Amino acid sequence: MLPFDFDYYKPASLKEAIDLYQSKARNREKSMFISGGTELITLGRINLVHTEAVIDLKDIAECKVMQFEGDYLVFGSTLTLTKIEETNLFPLLTKTASEVADHTSRGKITLGGNICAQIFYRETVLPFLLADSQVMIVGPDGVKVAPINDIFKEQLQLKNGEFLVQLATDKRFIEAPYISIKRRQQWDTGYPLITVAALKMGEEVRVALSGLCPFPFRSKKVEDSLNNREWPINDRVDAALAELPRPILNDVEGSSDYRLFVLRNLLHDVLEGLGASF
C-alpha cells in the first residue's frame, strides 16, 4: 500500500500511452510509465517515488514481442525476466537476468523496468551493451531507433513522455561465447556486489559491469586494455583497472578497495573462461 494516490491507466496502444502522458502533462500532472511496477511500489512505499498518474504499458502488443525478425532477435520491454529465462533465446541475457532479485520477483520485474530502473544495478542492460543492440523508443516525436551504446549513458537517455518499446540484437552476438558472473557479499542471495557480463567476438573480449559504479557501463578503454595481447595478463588487468570510470561505489555491500579486489579476480576469471588469458 502506497502513501499517495494516483490515477491508473492501462493503454492498449503506443499512441494511447503517449497521448495519455501528454494530456496529463498539459494539466501539469506528473505521470510515470510502468510495466512490472515493482519500483513504483518499493520506492513509493518509502516516499522515494511520487506520481499523480501511472501509465501501465504491459498490455501494449509491441512491448510484449519476443521473436526473431530476420537476423535480429527482438525483445519487448514489458516481458518479465521469468518469461525471458524460460524461453532462453539469448543465453547471456538469460544468465544475467536470472541473477536479478529472486525467481518470484522476476515474474513481476520486466526487461524495460530493469533497464530504466532508478536502482543503479540495472544488470539486464549489460548483454545489450555488449551486443551493440538497437533500441526502439517512442514518444511525442514518434518512433526512434538508436544504437544502445549511443543512447545509454549511465542510464537510458529518455526525454519526457518517451518510453522503451523494444531491443533488437543481431544473431551473431547471441551465438557468441559468453560469461556472466555475479558476486554478492555473501552466498547466493542478497544484493549484488559486482556483476560482470562478457562476450567474445572473434579474438576480442567485451566486458560490461554493474555494481562497481553507481551506474552500469561498458568501457572501450577497459576492453582495449584487456585485449592488448602484447602484455601479460596481469598487466592487462592492471591497465583495465586504471581505466575504470569513477566513482567506485563504497557502501555497506563493499568498500571501494574491496570492490576493486573482487573485480581484479573477476577479470582474470573472464579472460580465462573465454580462453583469452594467453
Add this chain to the structure above:
Amino acid sequence: MKTQIIDLHVNGNLRTVTVRSADTLLYAIRGKLGLTGAKPGCLNGDCGACTVNVDGWPMKSCLMLAIEAVGKNVTTIEGLKNTPIQQAFIENFAFQCGYCTPGFIMNCHSLILKHPDADDATIKEWLESNICRCTGYTEIEKAVKSVLEKN
C-alpha cells in the same frame, strides 16, 4: 482519496472490491476480502511471506497492485485444499513458527505444477524467493522433494 470498484477472481470466486489504485494486492486480499493467509512481512518483495499464485505463477502480493490483478486468476493459501505439498509440509515438519509457511507452500505448489520434474538447481532457484526465519529449509526441501518424487 481516489478509489475504484474492481472485480477480482480469487480462489475461483468473483469478488467485487473497492480499492485505491495505490493498494497492493496483499492489502486488498487481506483487508478487503478477509483472506489473511498471505502474510505481510517485508512489504518490499524480499521475504516471500505474502506469496500467492497468479495465473499459475508465484507472485509476491506486496509487489503487485490490486488493480493489476483484474482479469487474472488469483489463488491464495485459502484456495488450496488437501494438496500434496500441504500434506508433505505436515509429514516433514516443514515449519516452526509458521509465518512463512503460506508463502512457501504457494511457491512450492507453483513449482510442482510448472516443473514436475524439477532438479535441485531449479528447486533452489525457485525457493530462494522465500525466507524462513526459523531456518526450516532442510525440512521444506524434503517436503517439496517428496512430492516431486511421487510425480
